[in-house]
Amino acid sequence: MANSQTTPGIVPGRLPADDIARNFTDLHAPLAPHEAAVAADRCYFCHDAPCMTACPTSIDIPLFIRQIGTGTPEAAAKTIFNQNILGGMCARVCPTETLCEEVCVRETAEGAPVEIGRLQRFATDRLMAKGVHPFERAAATGKRVAVVGAGPAGLSCAHRLAMLGHDVTIYEARAKAGGLNEYGIAAYKTPDGFAQAEVDWLMQIGGIEIVEGKRLGESLSLAGLQDDFDAVFLSIGLGGVNALRASGEDKANVTDAVGFIADLRQSSDLGALPVGRDVVVIGGGMTAVDAAIQSRKLGAENVTIVYRRGQEAMGASRYEQDLAAQNGVRLMFNLRPVAVHGNGAAAEIELEYTTVQDGTVTGTGETLRLRADQVFKAIGQTLTDAPEGLDLSGGKIAVTEAGRTSVAGVWAGGDCASGGDDLTVTAVAEGRDAAMDMHAVLVG
Amino acid sequence: MADLTTNFLGITSPNPFWLASAPPTDKEYNVRRAFEAGWGGVVWKTLGSEGPPVVNVNGPRYGAIYGADRRLLGLNNIELITDRPLQTNLEEITRVKRDYPDRALIVSIMVPCEEEAWKAILPMVEATGADGIELNFGCPHGMAERGMGSAVGQVPEYITMVTEWCKQYYSKPVIVKLTPNITDIRKPAQAAFKGNADAVSLINTINSITSVNLDLMAPEPTIDGKGTHGGYCGPAVKPIALNMVAEIARDAETRGKPISAIGGITTWRDAAEFMVMGAGNVQVCTAAMTYGFKVVQEMISGLSQWMDDKGYAATSDFIGAGVPNVTDWQYLNLNYITKARIDQDACIKCGRCYAACEDTSHQAISMSPDRVFEVQDDECVACNLCVDVCPVENCITMVELQPGEMDKRTGKPVPSEYANWTTHPNNPAAQAAE
Numbered sequence A: 001m002a003n004s005q006t007t008p009g010i011v012p013g014r015l016p017a018d019d020i021a022r023n024f025t026d027l028h029a030p031l032a033p034h035e036a037a038v039a040a041d042r043c044y045f046c047h048d049a050p051c052m053t054a055c056p057t058s059i060d061i062p063l064f065i066r067q068i069g070t071g072t073p074e075a076a077a078k079t080i081f082n083q084n085i086l087g088g089m090c091a092r093v094c095p096t097e098t099l100c101e102e103v104c105v106r107e108t109a110e111g112a113p114v115e116i117g118r119l120q121r122f123a124t125d126r127l128m129a130k131g132v133h134p135f136e137r138a139a140a141t142g143k144r145v146a147v148v149g150a151g152p153a154g155l156s157c158a159h160r161l162a163m164l165g166h167d168v169t170i171y172e173a174r175a176k177a178g179g180l181n182e183y184g185i186a187a188y189k190t191p192d193g194f195a196q197a198e199v200d201w202l203m204q205i206g207g208i209e210i211v212e213g214k215r216l217g218e219s220l221s222l223a224g225l226q227d228d229f230d231a232v233f234l235s236i237g238l239g240g241v242n243a244l245r246a247s248g249e250d251k252a253n254v255t256d257a258v259g260f261i262a263d264l265r266q267s268s269d270l271g272a273l274p275v276g277r278d279v280v281v282i283g284g285g286m287t288a289v290d291a292a293i294q295s296r297k298l299g300a301e302n303v304t305i306v307y308r309r310g311q312e313a314m315g316a317s318r319y320e321q322d323l324a325a326q327n328g329v330r331l332m333f334n335l336r337p338v339a340v341h342g343n344g345a346a347a348e349i350e351l352e353y354t355t356v357q358d359g360t361v362t363g364t365g366e367t368l369r370l371r372a373d374q375v376f377k378a379i380g381q382t383l384t385d386a387p388e389g390l391d392l393s394g395g396k397i398a399v400t401e402a403g404r405t406s407v408a409g410v411w412a413g414g415d416c417a418s419g420g421d422d423l424t425v426t427a428v429a430e431g432r433d434a435a436m437d438m439h440a441v442l443v444g
Numbered sequence B: 001m002a003d004l005t006t007n008f009l010g011i012t013s014p015n016p017f018w019l020a021s022a023p024p025t026d027k028e029y030n031v032r033r034a035f036e037a038g039w040g041g042v043v044w045k046t047l048g049s050e051g052p053p054v055v056n057v058n059g060p061r062y063g064a065i066y067g068a069d070r071r072l073l074g075l076n077n078i079e080l081i082t083d084r085p086l087q088t089n090l091e092e093i094t095r096v097k098r099d100y101p102d103r104a105l106i107v108s109i110m111v112p113c114e115e116e117a118w119k120a121i122l123p124m125v126e127a128t129g130a131d132g133i134e135l136n137f138g139c140p141h142g143m144a145e146r147g148m149g150s151a152v153g154q155v156p157e158y159i160t161m162v163t164e165w166c167k168q169y170y171s172k173p174v175i176v177k178l179t180p181n182i183t184d185i186r187k188p189a190q191a192a193f194k195g196n197a198d199a200v201s202l203i204n205t206i207n208s209i210t211s212v213n214l215d216l217m218a219p220e221p222t223i224d225g226k227g228t229h230g231g232y233c234g235p236a237v238k239p240i241a242l243n244m245v246a247e248i249a250r251d252a253e254t255r256g257k258p259i260s261a262i263g264g265i266t267t268w269r270d271a272a273e274f275m276v277m278g279a280g281n282v283q284v285c286t287a288a289m290t291y292g293f294k295v296v297q298e299m300i301s302g303l304s305q306w307m308d309d310k311g312y313a314a315t316s317d318f319i320g321a322g323v324p325n326v327t328d329w330q331y332l333n334l335n336y337i338t339k340a341r342i343d344q345d346a347c348i349k350c351g352r353c354y355a356a357c358e359d360t361s362h363q364a365i366s367m368s369p370d371r372v373f374e375v376q377d378d379e380c381v382a383c384n385l386c387v388d389v390c391p392v393e394n395c396i397t398m399v400e401l402q403p404g405e406m407d408k409r410t411g412k413p414v415p416s417e418y419a420n421w422t423t424h425p426n427n428p429a430a431q432a433a434e
């Protein structure tokens, strides 16, 4: 008999294939031309626009929206890509509700911002659909740069360097480029193979080689790269995850949310991807929300997010919390895991109520139990593989504003580097800015 | 990428977008910032004779017309020419031109209609090193009451006379700025070229009252309970300006003469349209006043994208390209027959086309009980009203009937040959067809 939402254990195919397919289509449908025209019309072309200041890559939002409004979305796309070469992905995954759209003057005035993210997608989709690349490389400088990690930070850095005339080799540990764009972002935010299509499109600039399956710390060393290249950019993201520190954590089916999402993103048949009946996700950030929502979309009967502080402290935005709730995810606050129970595999999770005083979480001693045949840990990622000899700060590679590490000739950016939020758009900005600084040093 | 460099009267500018003589070009501070923002040239705010400058009102100068969502569509103003001393302006012009040799800088002038007045100011302007002058025969308010501005622009003989003085006492290009407050724009244009003007620019603002304050019972803008007519500009005036530019561009006497187009230019597309209608470049005022200097960036990117798409390498490739296609009504092909077509997939069933056609046109759209709207070819005269009122772009289109196809309205097949009113049997003055 086919599986259903109530089939016990961790099983695939809880929903009919059609339902699963529908669940994983675009979260926001692309704007049709008329919708884009209406949305663009709402922009006031603000002076020194707050939205532009709020964008970590400082995209000239009023200009690109005006370019859409005057029938030149390709010019709009160029305005976007000038600042943010992954403007296509960012249009899909940026938490605009806490960035540009949060400060849009129409949000302030009417509670309804200009739909900047969707307009950005409208423009970038149009240019990318033409298959053309809007930039050309400057004259070759003869300089060679190694980039480690092909996530948004590495890709953005490599593209800018290539544009400036340098030759770039990207070393990537995984089998595919893209970083969390390919392995992490929720499937319904970037469906239809967009992440790889974007990498292919970006590579059209020329001068970038991606070597997959090469891991710094294994077949590569920083010293070796420093010898072989004129400069090195580290963008290795965060490879580790924090532990729960609850007893029974080692039981089967207590796993990392990021691993689950990576499997989901790489699955060619979501109907074959197993998921529990009673899923509990521990954590309060974007990863927790994404793991929870996607579990529900696969057909888990009960999905609960458990967060140890109050709702207002949650890392996921209010919009994302609401999205989780709309998808039938239960959000529980001020609870922390103390034990996972079960005979070999997880069956229940025991949670303790908490209070937060002066930022410190304290257990009250009162506990409750939830059914949990699958537990996902989404309580933050940690830096692994950081080469010896680099100063760290707050568990990340310490960098200056321009991305310089403590070692001359080595820059770093993205999630692995100190400063900035762990967001795709921030990684893009840091990669780009480091490239500009590297360029200044290389041709100095 | 397309090269936007434009040569107008031998004056080159990196793009065809100039700021018109008005507050945006009122002083050095503005003009420098405009150049930094990317404007190709400016026409400096109109200078008057030496001596105490004119004064402006100290209450509101502008009135406005809005579209949906308070979009500024038309602006009216009662501002006069510069209210700053002549010497100050001349010094500033000299400095700015020196620092921006690659940009066009034209000086707008309005002095009394006396030879001495022009003879006095022109050498001073010449000394600034500016690229040319523009004669403001256009402002319709305030100055006109003093025999200047549109008071000159409405008398072709004065235009010729003053232009001749300018050509005599000034060595660089002379542009004559025309007022639209006249019945036939070709006459002042002809008069300007008769006086050896190098170019005409148009339009200046149109006499207008934008609105009436129903509490004060006075026109806006209201100054202490009274108002006066002002000069209208902005997107709303574009169609009027476009026609006037086209009229001059195709007039037998002025055809091919340089025109600098002004009036409602807000986007790259407006600019392209004016240039296709014969303008060698464009001037902008209200768009800059509404959105700031940065608005030029969209004009630049849009025009170059369009030129790339069309394969135009330089602006000269398309300037005037549409002029041969502007003709008189009597030469339009009466055998060109179209019918409206509604794309049922695109139709959102609002019924606006029906209301328009049923109530005010030719009763050529049918409406079924389940709100399907269809064009009845036997009634459709192809007026285009339904296309214009339909909220969905490209939902209603005009489809051309091919020669030999039946026009169900007339019951006759579409003739293959061109035929116009001049030979039509109903025309009492028709010449024989053969």
Ligand SMILES: Cc1cc2nc3c(=O)[nH]c(=O)nc-3n(C[C@H](O)[C@H](O)[C@H](O)COP(=O)(O)OP(=O)(O)OC[C@H]3O[C@@H](n4cnc5c(N)ncnc54)[C@H](O)[C@@H]3O)c2cc1C
Pocket: A093, A094, A095, A148, A149, A150, A151, A152, A153, A154, A171, A172, A173, A174, A177, A178, A179, A180, A181, A184, A185, A186, A189, A214, A215, A216, A217, A235, A236, A237, A238, A239, A258, A261, A286, A287, A290, A385, A413, A414, A415, A416, A421, A422, A423, A424, A425, A427
């Ligand atoms: C589940 C999840 C959902 C997210 N959702 C969003 C979202 O919706 N919106 C948003 O803005 N942000 C989101 N983020 C955050 C965002 O994905 C990251 O901030 C961003 O990807 C960081 O980019 P990066 O280039 O620094 O690192 P990564 O994207 O992590 O890329 C690092 C790359 O380096 C490679 N690598 C690692 N170690 C080595 C090594 N030793 N040698 C060679 N290569 C190595 C990795 O394989 C990877 O390809 C999400 C994160 C997660 C985990």
Ligand SMILES: Cc1cc2nc3c(=O)[nH]c(=O)nc-3n(C[C@H](O)[C@H](O)[C@H](O)COP(=O)(O)O)c2cc1C
Pocket: B020, B021, B022, B023, B045, B046, B075, B077, B079, B080, B081, B082, B108, B136, B138, B139, B177, B203, B204, B205, B232, B233, B234, B235, B237, B262, B263, B264, B265, B283, B284, B285, B286, B287
């Ligand atoms: C406030 C204001 C002041 C103006 N002053 C002048 C002027 O001093 N001299 C002049 O030739 N035109 C003047 N104009 C007219 C403009 O140069 C321009 O011809 C007109 O505004 C139409 O262009 P637009 O639709 O782009 O605004 C003025 C316009 C405005 C709005």
Ligand code: SF4
Pocket: A042, A043, A044, A045, A046, A049, A050, A051, A052, A061, A062, A065, A103, A104, A105, A106, A114, A116
């Ligand atoms: S803040 Fe809003 S209205 Fe203003 S420029 Fe940005 S998107 Fe447009």
Ligand code: SF4
Pocket: none
């Ligand atoms: S635009 Fe500036 S000068 Fe004019 S009324 Fe407003 S604040 Fe005053």
Ligand code: SF4
Pocket: B342, B346, B347, B348, B349, B350, B351, B352, B353, B354, B373, B389, B390, B391, B392, B395, B396
């Ligand atoms: S106006 Fe357009 S959308 Fe409305 S009913 Fe007619 S065809 Fe349909």
